[in-house]
Amino acid sequence: MRPLRYSINVTIDGCCHHEAGLPPDEESMGYWTAEIERADALLFGRVTYEMMESAWRKPASGVWPDWVEDWQRPFAETLDRAKKYVVSSTMDAADWNAELIRGDLGRAVQRLKHESGNGLWVGGVTLPLALADLGLIDEYEFLVQPVLAGHGPTLLAGLHERIQLELVDREELKSGAIAVRYRPTRSAD
Numbered sequence: 001m002r003p004l005r006y007s008i009n010v011t012i013d014g015c016c017h018h019e020a021g022l023p024p025d026e027e028s029m030g031y032w033t034a035e036i037e038r039a040d041a042l043l044f045g046r047v048t049y050e051m052m053e054s055a056w057r058k059p060a061s062g063v064w065p066d067w068v069e070d071w072q073r074p075f076a077e078t079l080d081r082a083k084k085y086v087v088s089s090t091m092d093a094a095d096w097n098a099e100l101i102r103g104d105l106g107r108a109v110q111r112l113k114h115e116s117g118n119g120l121w122v123g124g125v126t127l128p129l130a131l132a133d134l135g136l137i138d139e140y141e142f143l144v145q146p147v148l149a150g151h152g153p154t155l156l157a158g159l160h161e162r163i164q165l166e167l168v169d170r171e172e173l174k175s176g177a178i179a180v181r182y183r184p185t186r187s188a189d
Contacts, residue, residue, distance in 0.1 A: 002117040003138035004043070004109065006128045007035055008155070010142045015149035016125055018051070026071040027173050028143060033075040035141065036082060039121035041112070046088035048124030053096050056080055085112065087127055106134045125153055133160045139183055140165060146176035 009028075010016045024032075036042065044052065056079045058064065068076055084098035087105060094100045101108045109131060112120055122128050122137070131137050142155070165182035172178050 001113055002040060002115060003119045004113055004122060004131065004136055005035075005039070005119055005139040005141055006122050006131070006137045007032075007141040008123055008125075008128070008143070009145055010155050011145050011147040011149040013148050013150065014154040015152040016155045017149070017152035019152075024072070024075075025175055027175060028177060029072055029075045031143065031171075031173065031179060033078050036075075036078050036121060039082070039119050040115075040117035041083040041085055041120055042079075043085045043087065043109070043112070043120055043122040043127070045124050045127035046086060046091055047126065049084065049086045049088075049094065049098065052079065052123075057096050105130060106136065109134075109136050129156055129158060132156055132163060135184075137184070139168070139181055141179070141181045143173075144178045144180060 008016050009018070056076050058076070058080045064073060064076060080096075082097065084094070084096065085101050086094040086098050087101045087108075088094075089102060091100060109120075113136070119138075122131060128137065164185045166185050167180065168183050169181040170178065
């Protein structure tokens with residue numbers, strides 16, 4: 001069974017909005033590139049999928065726009081070619097190496113997890129909250145940025161039950177950001 005990893009940038013005060021002072025740098029882009037490469041597939045909700053597609057889908061010309069810096073290209077290439085699943089009840093179709101998931105979220109994600117491979121990666125805000133509530137996330141990975149945003153959506157706001165976590169890895173980046181990885185502790189009940 002392959003694990004499902006939730007990965008996201010977050011400020012020290014828990015804000016997880018992509019525009020809340022979380023500018024990418026070469027080191028963090030390299031970190032996320034390596035993490036996405038570890039996954040067999042990416043799982044997105046509609047909003048995150050559309051946001052990522054608008055920024056990181058390679059143009060039909062095969063040439064990245066001028067705003068994509070050389071140091072961003074490995075991330076862009078990795079994300080562009082990755083297998084993706086999109087959870088949406090409003091989309092009619094998904095492309096960009098993507099397959100649409102409809103219906104029972106728990107069953108669909110369990111099916112994906114039961115396939116062989118290295119793991120699944122989920123990003124975003126709303127979908128991970130639903131997956132956490134269903135107990136389907138096997139690892140939580142946060143790149144904690146040295147920023148206090150003071151506003152914006154917060155990490156897993158509205159979680160139905162507390163999830164106890166244990167630290168399994170920690171890495172400090174030169175920028176002052178800290179990558180932390182946790183796994184839920186499972187009770188022996």
